[in-house]
Amino acid sequence: MLLRLARRFLVLLVSLAVASVLVFAFMQVLPGDPARVALGMNSSDEAVAQLREQFGLDRPLLVQYADWLGGVVTLDLGVEWVSKAPIAPQLVDRLAVTGWLVITAMVLALVIALPVGTWMAVRHRHADGVLLSAISQVGVAVPAFLAGIILITYFAKRWQWFPSGGWVPPAEDPVQFLLRLALPAISLALVQASMLARYVRSAVLEVLREDYLRTARAKGLRPMQALTRHGLRNAAVPIVTVLGLQLATLLIGAVVVERVFVIPGLGSFLLDSVAARELITVQTIVMVLVAAVLIINFLVDTVYLLIDPRLRVGHR
C-alpha cells in the first residue's frame, strides 16, 4: 500500500512539473511584449526597457522559468510589476478566502446530497423518489452565478437576512464571517449537491443490487441498516471520484461567484490581475489552481485505498 502511495506521489510531482512548464510556455506564446502590455501601449520605450531589466524579462527563457518556479516553490514571488505590491501575502490571503468558500460549499453539498441521493435510490419506484430526482435534475441545470443572483435578490435585498456581499476574516468577527460566507457557499453548493445527489443515487442503486446486501438482510439487518452498514462504504468509491472532480469545478466556479458576491478570493485576484495585465501574477495564480486540482486528484487516489481494501494489494 505504501509503495502504491509513493508511486502516486511520484506521479503527482511529475504532473506538477509538466503543468508548470505548460503554464509558463502558455504565457510566453501570448502575443506582445509582457512589459509593454503591463505598462500600457503608450508607455515610453525607456520605461519598458527598464521594467524588462528590473524583472529580468530580458534573460533567456530557461533562466526565467527556473527563477519563477523557484519563487513559487519557496513562496518568494517578488512584487507586482506595476503596483510593486508583494505577491505572496496576497496570494496566501486570497487562497484562504477561496478555501473557506470551496470547502464550505463542498461540505454543504455532501451533507445535502448523501441523504437525499440515498433516499432517491431507496425510493426510486415511489413518487417521492422520482420527484426528488426531477428536482435534482433542475438543480444541475442552474449555474452557480444565477443561484447567487437569486439568493441575493431574496435573502439579501428583499428580506435582508444576509449581507449581499463582501468578506470578513473569521478571526476578526466570526458571526459576520459566517453571515457573509452563507450565500456564496450555498449558491456554489446547490448545483454541486444536485449533481452529487444524482451520482449518490446511481451508486446506491448499484449497491442495492449486490449479493452482500442480501446476505446482510439474511443476517437479520433491516433494509436501512444493511444499506448504511454494508452499502454506503461500497458506494463511496464512485462518489469520491465525482467529489474530486467537483472540487476542481468548484474552484473554477468560485471565480465567478466571488465576482457576484464581491469576495476577495483567488478568483477575483485572477480577474484583477488579468485586468491589470500582471502576467507573472496571472501565471502564478493559474499554477496554484492547477496544483490544487492535481493535489485533489492525488488525495482522491489515497482515499480509494482507504475505502477499498482490494485496491491495497500493490500490483507487481
Next chain:
Amino acid sequence: MTTTPDRARGGARNNPTERAVTRESAPPDAPARETVLTVEGLDVHAGSTRLLHDVTFSIQRGERVGLIGESGSGKSLTALAVMGLLAEGVTATGQVRLAGHDTELLGASERRMSQLRGDRMAMIFQEPMTALNPTMKVGRQVAEVLTQHRTADRRAAARRAVELLGQVGLPDPRAVARSYPHQLSGGQRQRVVAAIALANDPLLLVCDEPTTALDVTVQALVLDLIVRGVEDRDAAMLFITHDLAVVATVCERVLVMYGGRIVEAGPVTEVLGDPQHRYTQGLVAASDLERARTGPGRQPLDTIAGNVPPAGRFPDGCVFRNRCAFATEVCEQVPPWTPRGRHEAGEHASGYACFHPVGSETGE
C-alpha cells in the same frame, strides 16, 4: 456423513435446554418429529405474472429436504419467499410458519422478520464470490450476526467468530477473521458464509445451490461441513440444487419443482429410483450417467424435449404438458395431488401430481 453427538455444540446461547437436543438417528418407527417449517398454498406474483402456485410442503426437525428442478422452475423464489427476502414488487400469499412462532411469516412485519432471519432461520447463497461485503473484515461480518441478535456482546462475538470460523474447517481462523473476502478462495468464502448462517444455531437452514459455483474438489468438503453443522444443531434444512447426485448424498427427502409448482415429493430413494411424475422421470433420465456409459450402443444422455418457458408462460392445467410426450386432453386440468405411501410428515411429504404417472400406460 456420520453424526458425532459430542461435538462442540454451536450454542453459546442462554437457553441450554432448548439447544441441547442430542440427535441420534431416529429409529424408523419413532413418533413424528416436530415440524419446523410449514409452507401452505404459497403463491408468488410479480405484478400479474404468477411465479409460484400452491406450493405446499413441510420440513421436520433434523430433516434434510432437497428442492430440485431446472433453472427457472421457482426453486430460489421459494427459498426467498420463506426467508421474506423477495425483491420489491414481488408479492407472496399463502402461509409460512416456523416452529415456536405462532405468527404467519408472510404477513409479518419487516421488524419481526429481521428478528428471525439470521437467528431462527438462516440462508446460504449460491455465489460465494459476491455474498460477502468486500470492504469489511471477515471476522466482523461473522460477529455482526451475533451482535445483531444480541447473542453476544462485541468482544464475545469477536471471539466466537474465530471459533465459528474454526468449526467450518478454516485453517488459522484468527488470520481468516482479520482478512478481507478478496484474500480468500471461493471455497473459503463459502465456509465463511456457512459460519455466518450457523452462528446463531438456526432452526432452519436454507441452502440455495451452495456448492454450484465451487470447484468439484471443494464441493464435497463444503457440503460435508454444512451437513455436519445442520446435524450438530438438529436443524431442518431446505437444500436447493439441480444436481441429483448431490441431493442423493445430502437429503432424505426431495421435492421436485417445475413451473412454480411442486410436481412430485418423497424420500430420495423413491423419487429418484422410481419416479412417478413424467417430469421427474425426464430429470432422472437426463442424469443417468450409468446407462449412458454402459447401455447398449453407448447412448447419449436423454434430454427433456423443449425448454423451460419464461415465467408466466407455462401452460395452465399441468405445467409440464407442452413438453410431455404423454400429455392428453385431461392434462388441461390441474392434476390433483396423489399421495404415495404414508409419510410421517403428512400426505404432501410424498406423492405426485400427474394424470399419467410412470407405469400407468400399461393399465390404459
